[in-house]
Amino acid sequence: MDLVALLAIQVLYAIASLALISVGLAIIFGMMRVINLAHGEFLMLGGYAAIVATSHGISIWIAMLVVAPIVVGLIGVIVERTIIRFLYGRMIDTMLATWGLSLFLVGLTTAIFGNTTVGISAPLGSFQIGAYRTSVYTLFVIAVAAVVLAVIFAVMRWTRLGLIARGTMQNANMAAALGVNPPRVYAVTFGVGAALSGLAGAVLAPVSGVFPTIGVAYVAKSFITVIGGGAAILSGTVSASALFGTINQIATFVTTPVFGEVALLAAAIILIRLLPQGITGRFFRRGL
């Protein structure tokens, strides 16, 4: 019974972390049709931002929840203005340019911080389930994921900003004719997506540590979550995270963490073969 409860928490955690690392990418891809291969590096920068801020005496909570998103969001806006905006509509070229950006950021952080893992210890201690102990921070990550998804839903559904964003996503020309400025919407979208990635990277930093090439570990997982999810940003991310997170955690439980990841990636490839439009291409079509 305790084991079941523990496994349930682990599965929830796997789902929450997948959703967290994917949602920034989902927004950028869903709204702008831009494949950002530097997504993993945005997460990595979020982690570094939090660690640097903490080491300068800022409270870890502010560093993770405020500093990291702002820093990475600003970097996102700069990237959009200097690289991405020249490549709209050229999907393959955006992919290649953002891959170049990813290499560049890896190289830069290696030059600055060195090729070593830095970490901050996870706050909040641990708690007991029967014979097992698990960390409270796990629950915190789950809570952050839930709050982030809820806020995105609220903004998209009930605010003017969300309306403009959804309108631009559905038909940019029509939105422009009605007085919206699509380039500005795109710049803001890219910044928001980057900020969310920064937040996710910072929140996961105490769990995994941070090193310059950590993005590689994230990028494939978040991509297949977004692609597996399909066109709808929120319901897609949530449903794909739920599916892949469960598969990953159960396979990890049965074999080893490495084969858990392999099972996740293999499941994703099969899913894309069966549902090329992603889960929301077939189910939950009216979702957000």
Added chain:
Amino acid sequence: MNARLLNLVGLGLVGAVGVAFLVLVPRLFELDVVLELTVYMIMAILALSLALIWGYGGILCFGQSAFFGLGAYTYAIAMFNIGESTVPLLLAVIVPAAFAALLGYFMFYGRISDVYLGVITLTVTLILFNSINSTAGPEFHIGSARLGGFNGIPGIPPLNLPGNKAAPIDLEGMFYLATSALLATYFGLRLLLASRFGRIIVGIRENERRAELLGYDPRAYKLATFTIGGALAGFAGCLFANWGNFVSPTIFGLAQSAQIIIWVIVGGRGTLIGPIVGCIGIQWLTTALGANQPSGGSDLWAKIFANAPLIFGIILIAFVLLVPKGLVPTLGDIGQSLLVSRGKGAKRLQPKRAEEG
């Protein structure tokens, strides 16, 4: 000069330079230079494999290093089990080709779009990397070959003359083998692209729907192109395992995949000579940067210049934004416009030169 003649002159030039290179290098340079050039030749074959499937087939494969690594691992494992290199060499071509065919069947017959194709090939590469990386224990072995996990497989026996176990190929022999293999690959691909098959795959790249309406099955042609590319990459992998007597999982890594893409981008998509030039140029640059690495210096600029990913990143971004066609086609365009402007518009209505290269 008409295009056909220009084409023949180009072919002759490549052949002459290639043969001169093959004959002269071992006589003029020390062994360390020859060894360095050998690996350039091997990587150039790898670059050609992507040049075929991306530049001509229009299939953006982010995981070309998967086939390369598979070829290297297959050769190593088979070599430890068999001990004579003819069969391992063949297996190192067949296994990656079969893997490419399987993966390609899955992707092309599933009609997955270009972008997802890139993501899937990337994912497959990561799967291979993760799986091989975690096989360090002694329980992971195929026959008498231990997989070695992140430690890799050291001490791979070299190729030998076909059928004669006692006659291994020495370092200079490897250079001759790699260079002639590169020349053979180049001319082989030129022949392939000049054939009916080559025309059709370029047609599909240009307009898949139209090719399909004309009665060609793009899925089958793409699958065939992808399989040939996989086989070539596997062959390059086999030579690479020979060159260093060592393979490790980093061969599957993203850094390796990114390099292959950069070679092709820099040299030019839609040419064959471009990716060879790009590959050799970039590798030379990598070696030069690595050689200048200051020992123990804490200067940030020194660190930046010795930092290959950073330089590669800048090169990739710069080429995508500024020289999207790549060096060779861009230089070709400049040369052509010079020729045309000298002819004062008389040749303005020339048909677009067929993409050869």
